[in-house]
Amino acid sequence: MRVLIFILTMGMVGVTQAAAQATDPTLLPEGAQVYGDFCASCHNARASSERTDLEWVAIVLHMRARANFTKREAAAVLAFLQATNLPEAGVAMGAAGGVNPVNVVLPDSLRDQLIAVTDREEGTAVARRPGGRR
Amino acid sequence: MNISRRAVLCFSLMILGLAPARATAQNRSIFLVGGYGTTTFQANADDFYRNDFSATVAPVFLFTMGQDVVFESELEFGLDGATTTTGLEYAQIDYLGFDRVQLIAGKFLLPFGVFGERLHPSWINKLPTGPVTYGHAHGGVAESGLLPVLSDVGAMVRWVQPTASGFRLDFSGYVTQGPKVPEPDGHDEEEEEAPADPLLARSELAESPAPSVAFGTSYPDNNKNKMVGGRLGLLAGGSAGAYVSGFTSTYDDDGELNYAGGSLSLEWRFDGYELRGEGVLTRQEFHDDEEDVVKTLARSGYYLQLAKRINDFEPVVRWGTLADGTAASETLTEGHNEMAFGLIYWVRPTVPFKISYEIHQDLDDRMFVQWAYGF
Structure with missing residues (x-):
């Protein structure tokens, strides 16, 4: 019986964490913060439009192993890169190189869109707009 | 139905319940x-x-296989005379299923210091050469520095602990x-008269009684x-x-001679400046045939690097030094100082054009x- 309770508990924790991660409204801002703080501490911030959304999945996993991110931080960075996978974001982030892309680099219009997406979708991470590489 | 069967059933249902939520693109x-490529022009005069x-x-x-498993590998191709050199820098499987713990196995870059694991790729390194402490790696041997960029075969566990205050372990x-000790590779003696790296010309390094040690x-074994x-x-x-x-290990066939290293790395970014420093020391036991005793060769060195981003340009200055290598108060390897000035023009965020003078x-x-x- 103890085993059963243990497994049920662990399962519920897993479900809760997965659900929380999918709807966490802080995911996008956290991704921007981690991207600016830790990715850009070793190399310039790459333009999110350089890669497709799917390619960013592989790259973020690779960089998670290299930079020792938590799983949540990696998910947040991925959410941020996919949400900003727009031509204008790519140019802005690429020119900045090494600074926080949300607080400093993103143009006001895009930052507003990002905030709006975060508010509307409660940070479900992937903002689908025409123009980005999907 | 006994308890274990119930447990398996519940566990299976939970996995099935989670599956649709995780089954995304x-x-x-x-x-x-991905990776990086480099073209370099080098000029120097005098003896070599x-x-x-x-x-x-x-x-x-x-x-990648889902969100939890990734296999990653980096090959290196370069020029060495009429031949093309190849190398397997890393080939590793990462299990990333835990939030704060990672399991890694295969050949991987060793987390010794920070430069070797994270900063050495040419599109990230702010100067065309590595710090003097790492020297010129050739076949896993640091031919003029303390250590090569370390890469070896084994298993690794990583753990990270962020805190609410912004700090992280x-x-x-x-x-x-x-x-x-690397096997003799049959190099022609005449080729050694004109070493590719002028730092190799110093006889003190070649005459050290402590053998060169190769990693990876x-x-x-x-x-x-x-x-x-x-x-x-x-x-x-x-x-x-x-x-x-x-790290600590033995390197001889009998497993009796110790080789150990330690490092302290610091980094600080403020107002567009980036300051990095790394100190390295090594201790290598070796058998002195003349005195028939085991001695310990102690070597150390460090580098400091300061860079400042100014729009698309980034001036860089680096100071590095190797102390004399000593064993029982006897100097066995000669110290060395290096000063490097560089300027980067960032053509793109991953495309640096660098000029430096050392x-x-x-x-x-x-x-x-x-x-x-970097691509």
Whole structure:
């Protein structure tokens, strides 16, 4: 019986964490913060439009192993890169190189869109707009 | 139905319940090629005149399986005379299913210091050459520095603990095959009269009674001993960090002679400036045939690097030094100082065009022009 309770508990924790991660409204801002703080501490911030959304999945996993991110931080960075996978974001982030892309680099219009997406979708991470590489 | 059957049933239902939520496009297997390429022009004069162009390419292959498993590998291709050199820098499987813990196995870059694991790719390194502490790696041997960029075969566990206050602990621990004395490779003696790197011309290095030690070449392992090491870092957001690293192993066939290293790495970013520093020390036991005793060769060195981003330009200055290598108060290897000045023009965020001038103590100065491309 103890085993059963243990497994049920662990399962519920897993479900809760997965659900929380999918709807966490802080995911996008956290991704921007981690991207600016830790990715850009070793190399310039790459333009999110350089890669497709799917390619960013592989790259973020690779960089998670290299930079020792938590799983949540990696998910947040991925959410941020996919949400900003727009031509204008790519140019802005690429020119900045090494600074926080949300607080400093993103143009006001895009930052507003990002905030709006975060508010509307409660940070479900992937903002689908025409123009980005999907 | 007994308890264990119920448990299995509940567990299976839970997995089935989770599956639809996780079955997104991001769980597809993905194959991706990245990496970097470099073209370099090097010029120096005096004893070992060089006026050379060179090129390297280091493709990185990524294979992902869902969100938790990734295989990653980097190959290195370069020029060495009439031949093309190849190298397997890393080939590792990462299990990333835990939130704060990672399991890694295969051949991987060792987390010793920070430069070797995270900063050495040419599109990231702010100067065309590595710090004097790491020297010129050739076949896993540091031919003029304390250590090569370390890469070895084994297993590693990583753990990270962020805190609400913005600090984080970053730990890595590993067990690998360890170093060994490289086998003679049959190089023509005449070729050695004009070494590719002028730093190699110093006879003190060649005459050291302590043998050169190679990393990442011990397959099959030459002894029963495995190398054990780790790194612990404390980071303050993205603005500052400090890492302490170390490893210990034996390198001879009998597993009796110890080789150990330690490192302290610091980094600080403020107002567009980036300051990095890394100190390295090594202790190598060796058998002195003349006195028939085991001695310990102690070597140390450090570098400091300051860079400042100004729009698309980034001036860089680096100071590095190797102390004399000593054993029982006897100097066995000569110390060395290096000063490097560089300027980067960032053509793109991953495409630096670098010009640098290196001043070496008692050696000819060197000038580099390097164009790197991270892709």
